[in-house]
Amino acid sequence: MRVAVISAEAVPYSKTGGLGDVAGALPKALKQVGVDAFLITPCYWQTKGEYLWHTAVDDLWVTWKGSALRIKAFYSEANGSPAFLLDHPALFHRDSIYGYREDHERFAFFNHAALELVKRLGGAPDIVHLNDWHCGFAAVELASRRRSDPYWRNTRTVFSIHNMAYQGGFGMGDLSSLGFTSEFARNAFSFNGYASAMKAGLEVSDTLSTVSKRYSYEIQTSENGYGLDWLTRRRASRLIGITNGVDYEVWDPETDPELPAHFSIDDLSGKTECKRALLERFHLPIELGRPIFASVTRLTSQKGVELIRQGAGDILAAGGFFIALGSGEKDSENFLQALRDHAPSRVGVYIGYNESLAHLIEAGADVFLMPSKFEPCGLNQMYSLRYGTVPIVRAVGGLDDTVENWNILTGRGNGFKFGPYQADKLLEKIYEARFAFEDKESWSKIQRNGMAVDNSWENAARNYIELYEWTLR
Ligand code: ADP
Numbered sequence: 255m256r257v258a259v260i261s262a263e264a265v266p267y268s269k270t271g272g273l274g275d276v277a278g279a280l281p282k283a284l285k286q287v288g289v290d291a292f293l294i295t296p297c298y299w300q301t302k303g304e305y306l307w308h309t310a311v312d313d314l315w316v317t318w319k320g321s322a323l324r325i326k327a328f329y330s331e332a333n334g335s336p337a338f339l340l341d342h343p344a345l346f347h348r349d350s351i352y353g354y355r356e357d358h359e360r361f362a363f364f365n366h367a368a369l370e371l372v373k374r375l376g377g378a379p380d381i382v383h384l385n386d387w388h389c390g391f392a393a394v395e396l397a398s399r400r401r402s403d404p405y406w407r408n409t410r411t412v413f414s415i416h417n418m419a420y421q422g423g424f425g426m427g428d429l430s431s432l433g434f435t436s437e438f439a440r441n442a443f444s445f446n447g448y449a450s451a452m453k454a455g456l457e458v459s460d461t462l463s464t465v466s467k468r469y470s471y472e473i474q475t476s477e478n479g480y481g482l483d484w485l486t487r488r489r490a491s492r493l494i495g496i497t498n499g500v501d502y503e504v505w506d507p508e509t510d511p512e513l514p515a516h517f518s519i520d521d522l523s524g525k526t527e528c529k530r531a532l533l534e535r536f537h538l539p540i541e542l543g544r545p546i547f548a549s550v551t552r553l554t555s556q557k558g559v560e561l562i563r564q565g566a567g568d569i570l571a572a573g574g575f576f577i578a579l580g581s582g583e584k585d586s587e588n589f590l591q592a593l594r595d596h597a598p599s600r601v602g603v604y605i606g607y608n609e610s611l612a613h614l615i616e617a618g619a620d621v622f623l624m625p626s627k628f629e630p631c632g633l634n635q636m637y638s639l640r641y642g643t644v645p646i647v648r649a650v651g652g653l654d655d656t657v658e659n660w661n662i663l664t665g666r667g668n669g670f671k672f673g674p675y676q677a678d679k680l681l682e683k684i685y686e687a688r689f690a691f692e693d694k695e696s697w698s699k700i701q702r703n704g705m706a707v708d709n710s711w712e713n714a715a716r717n718y719i720e721l722y723e724w725t726l727r
C-alpha cells in the first residue's frame with residue numbers, strides 16, 4: 255500500500271504542537287509495518303538545514319494564480335521515512351509557521367503543489383492522508399481531479415481531525431483565486447457565508463478520523479463541534495477515533511539525550527537526578543521531598559490555563575513547587591511571571607518554546623497538570639506516563655482515554671482525573687496527589703502503572719492501516 259501523508263508541520267522539520275509530533279512519527283511507524291509511506295510538508299525558515307539531505311526536484315512547475323511557478327522540493331529521511339519538503343520562500347520562510355492573514359493562501363498553495371509533487375514522483379498513492387484544516391484544499395482538489403485525471407482515479411482520501419477549534423476560515427470571494435471555481439468546490443467550502451477549509455475536508459474526504467475515540471464522539475456534539483457537529487454527525491459512519499502514539503525513539507527516559515541521567519520502570523533513581531537538575535535549572539532550592547507540579551503547554555484557553563491560574567496558589571500552599579513552560583496568550587504569560595515574582599523560591603517559569611526543557615520537565619517533575627477544557631488527544635500526558643510523572647487531567651477527549659484514575663483500594667490507575675471544568679475539582683486532585691506523594695509505596699505504584707502502559711506508534715499504525723483498507727473498500 256502506498257500512502258502520502260500531507261501535513262503543515264512535522265517533527266523534526268517543524269513543530270508548533272502535537273500535530274508536528276504525530277505527522278513526523280506516523281509515516282515512520284507505517285513504514286516499520288510495511289507500508290510504502292512518505293511525507294510531504296513545507297520547508298520553513300525554522301526547518302534546520304541539516305535535515306535537507308538533497309534536492310529531490312528543482313523544477314516542479316505549479317500553476318498558481320494564473321502563472322506558472324517553478325519550485326523545489328528537498329528530500330530527507332531525518333524522521334525515519336522518506337519526506338519531501340516543498341520550498342517556497344515567500345510563503346514559508348517567515349517568523350512563525352502560522353498566524354498570517356493569508357494563511358489560507360499559503361496552505362492552499364502547499365496542497366496544490368503537494369499533489370503536483372506526488373504525481374511527479376511516479377506511482378499514484380492508494381491513500382492521501384490529510385491532516386487538519388491546512389489540508390482541506392487537497393481534499394477538494396483530489397475529489398475533483400479524480401473524475402478527470404486517470405492518475406488519481408483509484409486514490410482515496412483520509413482526513414484526520416487534530417483540532418476542530420481551528421477551521422481555516424476565509425472569504426468566499428477568495429476561492430476562485432485559489433483555483434476553486436466549480437460549484438462542487440464552492441459547496442464544499444461554503445459554511446455560514448464564508449469558506450472553511452476544515453468543513454471542506456470533512457465534507458468531501460472519503461473517510462475521517464480523529465485522534466482519540468472519545469473525541470470522535472465529542473465533535474458530534476454542539477459543545478465541541480464548533481458549528482460543524484451536524485456534519486460530523488452526518489458523516490459518523492465514516493468517522494473513527496485512533497489514539498495517537500508516542501514516538502519512544504524521541505520520548506524514552508532510558509535513552510533521552512536531553513536528560514542528565516536515565517531511568518526505567520525497574521530503576522527510577524535517575525529520575526531524582528533529573529529532578530535535581532530541573533530545580534537547579536530554575537534556581538530553586540534543592541528540596542527533593544517537595545513535589546514538583548509542572549505544565550508544558552500552549553497558553554490557550556483549550557489547555558485549562560484558567561484552572562491552573564486558580565489552582566496555582568493552592569499548589570504552593572500544599573507545599574509544592576510549580577514549574578511552567580509555555581507561550582501564548584499574553585494574559586497567562588503575565589500571570590505566570592507575576593506568580594514567579596511572588597514566590598521565587600517555589601515557582602519556575604519559562605515563557606517561550608523550548609524542546610529540550612520540555613524533556614527535562616517531563617523527567618524531573620513529579621506531577622503533570624493538564625486540566626484541558628477540551629483535548630482531542632494530548633501527547634504530554636502520555637509522555638508523562640512514560641517518564642514516571644503522574645498526570646492530573648480533566649476527563650475529556652484523549653485525556654480520558656489514556657489516563658486511569660488512581661484507586662488506592664485496587665492499586666489500579668496511573669494518574670488523577672476529574673470531570674467538571676471547575677477549579678475546586680482540580681484542587682481536589684492536587685490534594686489527592688499531594689497526599690499520595692507522601693505515601694512512597696502508593697506513589698511508586700502509580701508511577702510504575704503509568705510507565706508500563708504501551709502507547710507505542712505500532713498499535714496506532716496498525717489501526718491506521720485498517721482505516722486505509724476500509725477506505726479503499
Ligand atoms: P497541542 O498539540 O494541542 O498543543 P499536545 O499535547 O498534543 O497538545 O502536544 C503538544 C506538544 O508540544 C508536545 O510535544 C509538547 O511537549 C510541545 N510543547 C508545547 N508547548 C511547548 C513549549 N512551550 N516548549 C516546548 N514544547 C512545547
Ligand code: GLC
Pocket residue numbers: 271272273276416417465498629630631632633652
Ligand atoms: C492537536 C490537539 C492535541 C493532539 C494533537 C495531535 O494539537 O490539540 O490534543 O494531541 O493535535 O493529534
